[in-house]
Structures are given as C-alpha cells and as structure tokens.
Amino acid sequence: MASRLSCRRSTIGPRHSLLLRAPEEVPVEVRGLPEELARRIAAAASETELRDVAAKVVAEALLLLDHRGLIKDLDKIWPTTRACKQLGTSEVLTLTSAIKMSLASTLRDIAQFGGMPRRKVLALFNFLAELCWANYICPSEHAIQKAVHGLLDAAFVLSEHACSAEPAGWYVESCAYFLARVGEIMMLNPLEVFNVLDPLTARLASLARRLPRRTKSFVWLLLRRRELMWRGTVQLAVSSAYWQAYSGARLVLTGHFKGDPKSCSLAELPWCACASIMRFICEGNALDAADALWSIENHADIPSTDDWLSEFLEKRPATPKAREGSECSEANSPTSPFQIQIESE
Structure with a gap:
C-alpha cells in the first residue's frame, strides 16, 4: 500500500505516515492547471509574482468541482518553485505559504461578507480538502476553522430570521462536506476530534434541522461516513x-x-x-x-424521515464549545503563515 499522505511537506506533522491508502488515479478528463499559469508558477521569483500566481491558483480552483488534476499539476511544479524573502520582514515566502495566504483572504471574505455562489463555496472547500490530503495545509488551520465558524454563524442568523434558506444551506453543506473529506485525517488525533470535529459535527446537525433536504443529505453523509469509519x-x-x-x-x-x-x-x-x-x-x-x-459498496440513501437527525442530537456525547481552531494543531502556532495572515488583517 502506498501512502497518499506523503511526507514531502512538513505542514501537518508526524501523523502523515500513520494513514495509508491506495493512491488514486486522476482521470484524464479532470482539468488541471492551465499551461500558461503553470509556466508562470515555475518562473515566479519574487514576492509579488508568488502572491500573484497563488491568487490565480485559488481563482482557478473556484471554477472546478474536481481538483485532483490541479493538485497533481501543483505537485509536479512544487519541487522546482523558488522561495524569496518578504519585503520588510525576514520571513521566507514559498508557493505553499503564498497559497495559504490567498486562501486565508478568500475564506475571510466569505465569512465576513458572503455573496459567493454555492458552486464556488463548495469548490473552495473541496480544494481545501484536497490540499489537506496533499499536505499543503492542515485541517485545523486557524483560518479554516475561523471561516467555518463564521459561515455557521451566518447560517444560524439566516435560518433564524428566515431571510433566505439558500445561503444558509450552502454554508452548512460546504462545511459538512469538508469534514466528510478530512475527518479521516482528524480522527488520528483524539484531542483534535474532541476540540474540533465533534463540536462542529454537533453544530452542523443542529443547524440542518430547519434547512432543506439537500442540506440534510450532506450532514447525513458526514455522520454516516464517520459511523462506517470513513469507508469509500x-x-x-x-x-x-x-x-x-x-x-x-x-x-x-x-x-x-x-x-x-x-x-x-x-x-x-x-x-x-x-x-x-x-x-x-x-x-x-x-x-x-x-x-x-x-x-462505497452497499451504499444506502438518506432516510425518508429526519429521525436519524433527532436521534443523533439526543445521543451525542458532551463536547466542548466549538472553538476557532484546534489547540493541538501546529498550524495554530503564532509563527504559522496562515495564522499571521489572518491576524494581520
């Protein structure tokens, strides 16, 4: 068995080698990086150029639903990219940290201002999940958790005041989908499960009660995948x-x-x-x-009634109040580029 969690980047920690699964073949038809953008990434040699190409990578990701081809192309370019010192500081800027900063800015804008279509919110969180699996970022990055809580706060307000069920549903769907993708990684750290995964899952289930059935199906997927130990x-x-x-x-x-x-x-x-x-x-x-x-084999559809949701909320174990990031994550260190970007803005 080959490890999908490669140790080529030290962004998550030593748990990389603990999670093994067969490598995925990227379908030929899956779209990757445009050739012109790939050349610009390889040629970027200054802070401005790195920030610019990172922003364009994120913008390109928002147009896709399947990011496996994009990640595969990034992996090919990554070893040849150059690092540079940021102006005014002694910090080294790499392609990885530049992408993190661009993602942090996009996540902050969604959490504070909204206005992004459902397809782009889902695409962004799918891209984040693929980056987590490729070791570019950690599922418990401060910026990710802050954005998730911001989106769920907005979903609560929208659903409470019946302003619009659509944006509330989009936010819950995207967060539930993200946890369904990366929960397998987070399960390897019990403290992270206790501080992040469990509280967020309970909050998603609570919000889903008053939202459309399509939104409930995303939450059911998260609960069912965890129950089956992330199979499929x-x-x-x-x-x-x-x-x-x-x-x-x-x-x-x-x-x-x-x-x-x-x-x-x-x-x-x-x-x-x-x-x-x-x-x-x-x-x-x-x-x-x-x-x-x-x-997954023997996949069952979401039940016709919401009894499964009520049962989960009644039986869920006591969890701490949901926090903006896990205390156990090295990505929440004051020296984390993702953390620095959020705090500075």
Missing part, C-alpha cells in the same frame, strides 16, 4: 437530478422552435415565456447543482 471516497459531481431536469428543459426548447402550433402549446408561447419555464425546470449552471457522491 467522496467527490463533488453534478447530480443526476440536474441532468433529468436539463432533459426536460431541452424538450421545452425543442417544442418552442420545432413544434407545430396546431398541436404544441409551447410553439405558440413567446420566447421569454419559454425561457422562464426552462429556468424554473433547470438551474442555469450545472455546477450550481453539485452534489456529494459517496463511492
């Missing part, structure tokens, strides 16, 4: 329900342009009316209909 793999993909709706929207389009007005009512409607019908049937962007797919 989880990835984001466009749900089959979207493609069914897409087929219906195409029938509307076909009826409008190809139908016989004598026998097809759609052919008599103005285009604006047909366009409204299509938008009602199918979401405009396929990535907005992203769902978490769990690859």
